[in-house]
Amino acid sequence: MIPVENAAPAPEGGKVGFTRCEAVGFGLVLAGLVFVLHFHLLAALFAGCLVHELVHLLAEHAPVQSRGRRKVIVIGVLTTVVVGGLVAAGLGLIAFARGPAMAEVIARSAEVLDQVRDALPERWAAYVPDGLDELRERGAELLRAHAAELQLAGRSAGLMVVHLLIGMIVGAMVSLREASRGFAGGPLAATLHRTLAAFGAAFRNVIFAQVRISAINTTMTAIYLAAILPLFGVQLPLLKTLIAFTFVIGLIPVAGNLISNTAIVLVALTHHPVTAAASLGYLIFIHKLEYFLNARIIGGRVHAHAWELLVAMLAFESVWGIGGLVAAPVVYAFVKSELVRVRLI
Numbered sequence: 001m002i003p004v005e006n007a008a009p010a011p012e013g014g015k016v017g018f019t020r021c022e023a024v025g026f027g028l029v030l031a032g033l034v035f036v037l038h039f040h041l042l043a044a045l046f047a048g049c050l051v052h053e054l055v056h057l058l059a060e061h062a063p064v065q066s067r068g069r070r071k072v073i074v075i076g077v078l079t080t081v082v083v084g085g086l087v088a089a090g091l092g093l094i095a096f097a098r099g100p101a102m103a104e105v106i107a108r109s110a111e112v113l114d115q116v117r118d119a120l121p122e123r124w125a126a127y128v129p130d131g132l133d134e135l136r137e138r139g140a141e142l143l144r145a146h147a148a149e150l151q152l153a154g155r156s157a158g159l160m161v162v163h164l165l166i167g168m169i170v171g172a173m174v175s176l177r178e179a180s181r182g183f184a185g186g187p188l189a190a191t192l193h194r195t196l197a198a199f200g201a202a203f204r205n206v207i208f209a210q211v212r213i214s215a216i217n218t219t220m221t222a223i224y225l226a227a228i229l230p231l232f233g234v235q236l237p238l239l240k241t242l243i244a245f246t247f248v249i250g251l252i253p254v255a256g257n258l259i260s261n262t263a264i265v266l267v268a269l270t271h272h273p274v275t276a277a278a279s280l281g282y283l284i285f286i287h288k289l290e291y292f293l294n295a296r297i298i299g300g301r302v303h304a305h306a307w308e309l310l311v312a313m314l315a316f317e318s319v320w321g322i323g324g325l326v327a328a329p330v331v332y333a334f335v336k337s338e339l340v341r342v343r344l345i
Contacts, residue, residue: 016343025191026338029199033331037320042327043160046203047086047167048174053204054082055175079172086168089248195338202302202333207251209298209329214250216293217257217286221246221264224282234275236267252326257287302333303340 018026036045058078185193222243225236236242246260261283268279292306299309312332316324339345 018342021187021191022195022342025188025195028192029195030335033327037316037323037327040323041163042323044163044167044170046326047164048171049200049203050207051079051082051086051168051171052175053200053207055079055172057204058082075175075178079175083168083172087165090164198337198341199330199334202337203330205301206298206329206333209301210251212297213293214247214256217250217260218243218247220286221260221283224279225264229275234271236271236275238267242267261287298329298333302329302336304332304336308332308336 036042055075055078058081059075225239225242229236242260242264245263249256249260252259261280264283265276265280269276292310296306298304299306309329309332313325313328316328316331318324320327336345
């Protein structure tokens, strides 16, 4: 896939602005993005884009330059590998959440609760669960009290899984179609094809930048967990697992950082509440830093200033919440690349 800044040549004859056909195509794509954000289909869109771009990335290093059946077979194998790998990664995360590691965290959290209860004054200790059994009982009461909300949350989670699978299947089908035959269509179809290719290039640039951001976040987290805490005599369990989890889940823009932070604070709580509080403060600092890392690193790949991406992220977050925050860098990179292409900015 070609880079965003070179996604298309400038208008012929030095003309400034969109042609009528280009304006219609650009408007349709923007309307589609608004539809996706409004109806919470971002997971499906990004899953499809991820499969499509990974297949193209792998195809660049595979012998698929020739046309015909051989290319289709190779692309089909690559698509199967990519989709299978993403599904396996998702199942691995679920297995980790339900595995013995999390059970150990819960058991050690119960020990911490006992220590906290003994250290607090008697009138405050009554609010702290007395061991794991009471913690489970209070948890069950909480679940019963919020059964309707949990049912809705479970339904939303199930729909997201379905959206992810459908998105990956669509991305795989598009990759296979592109391999089996070249593009053929009218002027509007050609414009839409080129505009969507520009969006795919923007997505690819942002995702590659997110890998760098996740690596930086993981490095800072590893320094804290493996170097700073041991200086104070703190050795957290599951150290290697936490570091690996931080990198993998950190590939999800913004939201991934929140998930990994929660896991680290829970593990820190098994040692001592003070350790958990210190970890929370450090990780909040990293989370705030990620806003500027997104703006700086992603801005460098899409030729945007840091303040531009920060404004876009804040604006999208205010309208569409976390989904808008995650989508903002990709959408802004795409829009700016198109405006630069037609020399409007």
